Amino acid sequence: xxxxxxxxEAAKGWLGTKFHHEARIKGHGVDCLQLIIAAYQEAGLxxxxxxxxxxxxxxxxxxxxxxxxxxxxxxxxxxxxxxxxSAGDVALFKVGRRYSxxxxxxxxxxxxxxxxxxxxxxxxxxxxxxxxxxEVTFFSMGEI
Numbered sequence: 304x305x306x307x308x309x310x311x312e313a314a315k316g317w318l319g320t321k322f323h324h325e326a327r328i329k330g331h332g333v334d335c336l337q338l339i340i341a342a343y344q345e346a347g348l349x350x351x352x353x354x355x356x357x358x359x360x361x362x363x364x365x366x367x368x369x370x371x372x373x374x375x376x377x378x379x380x381x382x383x384x385x386x387x388x389s390a391g392d393v394a395l396f397k398v399g400r401r402y403s404x405x406x407x408x409x410x411x412x413x414x415x416x417x418x419x420x421x422x423x424x425x426x427x428x429x430x431x432x433x434x435x436x437x438e439v440t441f442f443s444m445g446e447i
Contacts, residue, residue, distance in 0.1 A: 306346055306447040310391035313345035314338065314407045314415040317423040324362045335405045336360075336373065338417045339393055342407055346391075348444060349380065369400045374440075382442040387411075391447055394428055397438035406434075408441070 304312070316329065323332025327341050343349040360372060373395060388394060394406040394414060406414035412428040428434050 306348060307389060307391035309346035310342050310348070310407065310447070311409050311415075313342040314409075314423075316345070317341065317417070318415070318425075320417070320423045322417050322419045322422045325360070333417050333423060335417045336376070338415075338423060339405050339407060343444070348447065353380070364403070371401050373402050373405065377442050380444075382444045385441050385443045388441040389443065391443075393442045395440050395442060396428075396434055402438075402440065404434075 317333060317338055320328075320330055320333050322334060324334050325337065326332035326334065327337035329341070333341065340349060340353060344351060344353070364372075377393065377395070382393065385392065388408040388411045390409055392408045394408055394411070395402045396404040396406070398404045404416070404418075406416040406426060406428060408414050409425075412430070414426050414428055415423065416426055417423045418426070418433065426434065428439070
């Protein structure tokens with residue numbers, strides 16, 4: 304199985320997990336950043352000790368702060384921007400004052416994300432009322 308498929312399959316394993324800010328416990332709680340970390344760890348692309356490097360973020364920081372912490376975190380750990388997403392890549396949406404919501408791409412525009420009030424679920428990034436019309440940028444981790 305390719306690394307891209309491993310990422311997507313790992314994300315699917317989290318479907319139904321409730322949304323919980325800064326949590327990463329399968330079946331119990333996870334947020335969008337922690338879901339991405341978990342899927343990439345399960346695919347063998349991120350180290351288990353990454354928690355030492357993950358920034359902490361207030362649940363409403365995107366409403367008050369313009370610092371692009373999410374983008375910085377992705378770039379620090381090997382992701383780079385791409386124009387066209389592939390399976391396993393990350394779609395990052397601008398919510399509030401900064402890019403603050405990540406989705407794992409399955410086959411664009413289909414993705415999996417952890418969303419407040421819905422938990423980990425599938426999304427059509429073009430049709431989803433919470434995502435449609437928002438600025439989006441895509442990131443890929445090297446040659447996966």
